[in-house]
Amino acid sequence: MVLEKLGDSLKSTLQKIAKSVFVDEKLINELVKDIQRALLQSDVNVQLVFDLTKQIKEKALKEKLPAGLTRREQLVNIVYEELVKFLGGEGHKIEVKKKPFKIMLVGLFGNGKTTTAAKLGKFFSKRGLKVGMIQTDTWRPAAYDQLVQLGKNIKIPVFGNKKEKDPVKIFKEFESELKRFDVTIxxxxxxxxxxxxxxxxxxxxxxxxxxxxxxxxxxxxVGQAAEKQAKAFHESCNITGVIITKMDGTAKGGGALVACSVTDAPVKFIGVGEKVDDFEEFKPKNFVGRLLGMGDLEALLEKAKEAMPEEQAEDLGKKFLKGEFNLVDLYEQMQAMSKMGPLGKVVEMIPGFGQLKLPKDMLQVQEGKLKKWRFIMDSCTKKELEDPDSIDRNRIERIAKGSGTTPAGVRELLKQYKQSKKMVKFLKPGKGKDMQKMMKKFQGMKGGMGNVKLK
Ligand SMILES: Nc1nc2c(ncn2[C@@H]2O[C@H](COP(=O)(O)OP(=O)(O)O)[C@@H](O)[C@H]2O)c(=O)[nH]1
Ligand SMILES: [Mg+2]
Structure with missing residues (x-):
């Protein structure tokens, strides 16, 4: 996960609150120190850290207890809200208001512009917009080929002219052609x-x-030095926002995020890996929610929407939460999740799952396995699919033969099904968390954690 260390220390700070008997000044001081330490390790500017923790402390000591909240919940909520504010509050979404909507990426060598062009292109084309890209980098001989290659993989046309040395001329050459697109990068x-x-x-x-x-x-x-760079680019090139890349590879990402959120050029997206899907809109609420291990239903639903029709996503979500799913649902769920991206990342966004640290092999669902499972399921009777517990040894043999697989393969599928079911049970009422209610609160708060009950 991005900023894993920062997330881990913030999470353990919150656990301290959850376990404490009294919420008093001593606890608040301890909490504030923990938060300071965590943020400083993430290269956040010292002054900003002190301003933030002062704010948290003041609120925690002075603010009246809202109806329906315990002191602990209030404290967690204050930390959450202040961290969100710290990272830019509501966030800054890009709205494609006209056609063609032109987005120009600027930055120093090796920061990830070309990679990000493709990520951004895929981001918009997944949303149903027609995207075109143009390479105007005439400094790096391979820049054009690099973008063409990336464009090919995501089926986005790339324009450019390797022989031309003047970027303005390259743009003019293709300007009229680029007008066909909704978004031009x-x-x-x-x-x-x-x-x-x-x-x-x-x-x-x-x-x-x-x-x-x-x-x-x-x-x-670059950590907190991002502020200086963002300011300089803002003053000289009038930038409208920042994309922070390589959030996956450094502990300093927190510093970079915070540094830019206080400039006039706010963070709009973050890059979280080398692959074209390792990219997300920067939404402070979701981001902090995930850091604190609260999960992030909104982000999950959004990703799910990209992968399948809305009602189907809703149905699946509901069944999943109720623990009322059978083999067919499991298959659909796996397929949908594999479309959403690496399963590990998806799971991280489900409230509660963030802390579970699920074994890796359980999350690795490869295409091949899915295909095999489909064969196996095709050989099951309707009753077997709806009630997988009825599948005994004889039936396993029969299904394996019928599907051209092995009994071990069938057993593996059944094991996966049982594991998923157990996982869901773990999150159900009785374990201290009422998932359904929690979901409703999450939705009501538009991604906020509201008054989530602590154990
Ligand atoms: N780990 C990681 N690597 C990235 C990310 N974005 C870009 N890179 C890598 O950074 C290097 C430079 O990227 P490139 O797009 O060529 O940078 P440019 O010179 O600004 O166009 C490449 O090796 C990319 O794979 C990211 O979000 N995470
Ligand atoms: Mg480049």
Whole structure:
């Protein structure tokens, strides 16, 4: 998970609150120190950390107890809300308001512009928009081929001219063609540092492009130095936002996120890996929710929506939460989840699952296995599918023969089914958490954690 260390220490801080007998000043002081330590380790600016913890402390000591909350819940809620505010509050969504909506990516060498162009392209095309990309980087000989290759994988057309050295001319050459698209992504050249020459090039190019969004792409590994870079790009190139990449590879990501959220160029997306799907809109509420291990139903439902029709997603979600699913549902659920991305990431977003640390092999569902399972299920009777517990040894033999698989394969599927069922039971009432209610609260709070009951 992104910022795993920061998340782990914040989680253990919250557990301290959950376990404490009294919420008093001593506990609050301890909590504030823990939060400070966690954020400083993530390279967040010292002054900002102190401002935040002062705010948390003041609120915790002074704020009246809202009806229906315990002191502990109130405290957790304050930490959550202040952290969200700290990271930019509501977040800054990009709305595609006109056609073509032009997004220009700028930044220094190696920060991930070209990779991000493809990620952004896929992000919008998944939302049903027609996307085109253009390479104007004439500094790196391989830049055009790199984008073409990426574009091929995600079926997005890429324009460019390897022989032309002037980025403005390249854009002009394809300008009329780019008008066909809903969204046009313009990749640009970088330099080792923000030089006069780069500023001039980008401003000239933008005069021709007139981009609706100019996004700075910046690697999370710079930590709090991101602020300086974002400010410099904002002043010289009038950027409208920041995309922080490589959040997966550094402990300093927290510093970079916070640093940019206080500039006039807020973080709009984050990159969380090298693959084209390792990319998400930056929504502070969801992000903090996940860091604190509260899960993130909103993000999960959103991803689910991309993968399948809305009602189907809802049905599946409901069945899943009730623990009322049979083999067919399991299959559909696995298939849907594999479409959403690596299962581990999906599971992290389900409230409660974040803390479970599920074994890796349980999460690795490969395409091949899914196919085999489909064969097995095709050989089951309707009754067997609806009541998998009725499948005894004889039936296993029969199903294996009928599906051209082995008894071991059938048993594996049944084991997976039982494990999933157990997992769901674990999260059901009686274990201290009423999932249904919790879900409702999550939905009511639009991703906020509201008054989630602590054990
Ligand atoms: N781990 C990780 N690597 C990334 C991410 N984004 C980009 N990279 C890698 O960073 C390197 C530079 O990326 P590139 O897009 O060529 O950067 P550019 O010079 O700004 O266009 C490549 O090896 C990418 O795979 C990310 O979010 N996570
Ligand atoms: Mg590049």
């Amino acid at each position: 313009i990749d640009t050249a970088g330099r080792d540092a923000l030089s006069k020459d780069l500023i001039e090039e980008l401003n000239k190019l933008n005069k021709a492009v007139k981009a609706d969004e100019r996004l700075l792409v910046i690697g999370a590994d």
